Amino acid sequence: MPLRRASIRSRLTAIIMAASTISVLLTTIIISIIGVYNLKVGMMDELSLSASIVGDRNTAALLFNDDKLAESNMRVFSARSSILQACLYDKDGHVFASYGNEQENITPHCPGDLHERTVMGEQALEVMKPIVKMGERIGTIYIESDLHEIAAYIQKQTYIAVVVTLAVLFVSYLLAVVLQQGISKPVLSLAATAREISLNKDYSIRANPFGNRSAPDNNEIKVLTDSFNAMLQEIGERDSRLRQQNIELERARDAAEAANRAKSQFLANISHELRTPLNAIIGFSSILMNQLFGPLGDAKYMEYSKDINESGSHLLDIINDILDLAKAEAGKLTLNLEEVHVGKAIAKCVTILSDRATKGKVVIALDVPRNLPPLMADRLRFIQIVLNILSNAVKFTEEGGKVHIRASLREGTHQMAIVISDTGIGMAKEDVDKAFQSFGQVDSGLNRKYEGTGLGLPLTKKLMELHGGGISIDSEPGVGTRVTLMFPLTQPEAPEAL
Ligand SMILES: Nc1ncnc2c1ncn2[C@@H]1O[C@H](COP(=O)(O)OP(=O)(O)O)[C@@H](O)[C@H]1O
Numbered sequence: 001m002p003l004r005r006a007s008i009r010s011r012l013t014a015i016i017m018a019a020s021t022i023s024v025l026l027t028t029i030i031i032s033i034i035g036v037y038n039l040k041v042g043m044m045d046e047l048s049l050s051a052s053i054v055g056d057r058n059t060a061a062l063l064f065n066d067d068k069l070a071e072s073n074m075r076v077f078s079a080r081s082s083i084l085q086a087c088l089y090d091k092d093g094h095v096f097a098s099y100g101n102e103q104e105n106i107t108p109h110c111p112g113d114l115h116e117r118t119v120m121g122e123q124a125l126e127v128m129k130p131i132v133k134m135g136e137r138i139g140t141i142y143i144e145s146d147l148h149e150i151a152a153y154i155q156k157q158t159y160i161a162v163v164v165t166l167a168v169l170f171v172s173y174l175l176a177v178v179l180q181q182g183i184s185k186p187v188l189s190l191a192a193t194a195r196e197i198s199l200n201k202d203y204s205i206r207a208n209p210f211g212n213r214s215a216p217d218n219n220e221i222k223v224l225t226d227s228f229n230a231m232l233q234e235i236g237e238r239d240s241r242l243r244q245q246n247i248e249l250e251r252a253r254d255a256a257e258a259a260n261r262a263k264s265q266f267l268a269n270i271s272h273e274l275r276t277p278l279n280a281i282i283g284f285s286s287i288l289m290n291q292l293f294g295p296l297g298d299a300k301y302m303e304y305s306k307d308i309n310e311s312g313s314h315l316l317d318i319i320n321d322i323l324d325l326a327k328a329e330a331g332k333l334t335l336n337l338e339e340v341h342v343g344k345a346i347a348k349c350v351t352i353l354s355d356r357a358t359k360g361k362v363v364i365a366l367d368v369p370r371n372l373p374p375l376m377a378d379r380l381r382f383i384q385i386v387l388n389i390l391s392n393a394v395k396f397t398e399e400g401g402k403v404h405i406r407a408s409l410r411e412g413t414h415q416m417a418i419v420i421s422d423t424g425i426g427m428a429k430e431d432v433d434k435a436f437q438s439f440g441q442v443d444s445g446l447n448r449k450y451e452g453t454g455l456g457l458p459l460t461k462k463l464m465e466l467h468g469g470g471i472s473i474d475s476e477p478g479v480g481t482r483v484t485l486m487f488p489l490t491q492p493e494a495p496e497a498l
């Protein structure tokens with residue numbers, strides 16, 4: 001239907017015109033039907049009355065058998081052009097006198113059936129009526145009339161209907177053009193405003209409130225326009241709130257970034273400054289411990305100098321980790337790539353940790369094939385990585401537990417996997433993320449039974465990323481932990497990201 005696609009203006013005009021035209025047509029048709037019915041009833045009555053009058057007049061003619069008089073009486077019908085023919089019968093039913101319409105050139109054909117009737121046929125009206133005098137039937141009269149009047153009436157009505165419909169069409173068009181504006185104008189203006197807003201993304205535009213300012217509050221168009229404007233106002237306010245929030249967020253982010261940079265810088269500086277005196281502490285305590293310049297005397301001195309040396313070394317390890325992490329976060333950690341023999345490097349890590357493993361009654365099993373290709377990596381960092389993970393595995397595994405190191409090539413992916421699994425205390429899934437955060441240690445009730453700083457995993461992760469690889473942890477509390485290190489076999493991309 002093309003009207004569906006037409007503008008609201010044309011649709012409203014069409015609806016108004018259609019409604020008025022249909023009602024005018026319906027009214028005219030109903031009035032005409034009633035008119036035709038009334039006309040027919042009137043004609044029947046009139047015909048019946050004419051029959052009675054002419055019958056009465058012919059009483060004498062019938063009684064005295066005067067057919068001349070009868071013929072002349074019958075001529076009164078010539079005054080009515082609608083009477084086609086008329087017949088007068090005597091009391092025996094013989095035609096006594098008759099009349100035929102001269103204008104229509106009709107020779108009367110009198111019907112033989114004389115019983116009283118009034119018939120409304122398709123073409124004509126017929127009346128057959130007995131003529132009664134003193135209770136006795138002295139004759140019969142028959143009149144036939146045509147229906148010209150009805151046809152003429154219908155024609156006239158049709159003509160009027162056409163004229164009125166045309167007039168109504170014209171007037172309703174003029175009215176519609178004026179009336180529809182009240183509805184279509186604000187709607188079209190709303191549509192135009194909405195289009196403009198969606199095109200320009202300018203929420204400061206407002207829909208024109210039109211002449212609705214004086215309209216009652218329940219006027220739908222007014223409600224629509226007002227709500228539309230209120231919505232725009234809301235969007236505008238929300239926009240500026242968002243912009244303001246964005247500015248504040250950006251400021252906060254800048255401040256946080258600056259603070260983080262300052263923190264990294266501070267850590268790098270302080271770590272550096274701490275290392276110098278620590279080296280002296282470690283060096284001199286080791287001289288004491290080894291009694292390089294003569295015996296210490298009391299055994300307590302020996303014990304204390306050993307404590308100083310161990311604590312100093314531990315502190316140095318921590319400071320080194322902090323420095324590395326700070327450097328990595330500041331993007332200043334660089335790798336010295338070389339071909340690393342994986343088997344040898346892992347064996348070295350195991351050697352370093354073997355004392356601790358033996359003390360903790362933990363078995364370390366190795367599964368490193370001999371024919372592994374060398375890895376392009378920073379040898380010291382590689383050892384640091386494996387050592388971090390392996391030391392965790394040993395540390396968090398109870399007596400009698402087992403730690404397993406496997407190295408293998410992942411076919412098709414050009415990667416080497418080093419998997420370190422243990423049968424230790426494990427950790428819950430949600431704690432794994434925490435373990436990767438700086439200083440993040442999982443609180444497991446057993447917590448402070450294990451010493452550490454929570455720097456190993458975050459640093460390891462950073463180092464793995466620098467190598468173009470990745471680290472993932474599968475762990476289950478009470479069952480064990482499996483850490484997978486993935487190294488790319490090809491040379492890592494220049495680590496500009498870090
Ligand atoms: N193999 C493991 N088994 C159980 N928990 C582990 C294991 N490795 C790491 N974790 C948990 O992750 C935390 C962070 O590890 P890490 O960064 O190496 O710090 P640290 O070893 O200094 O505690 C540990 O404190 C521990 O709670």
Ligand SMILES: [Mg+2]
Nearest residue numbers: 388392452456
């Ligand atoms: Mg650790």
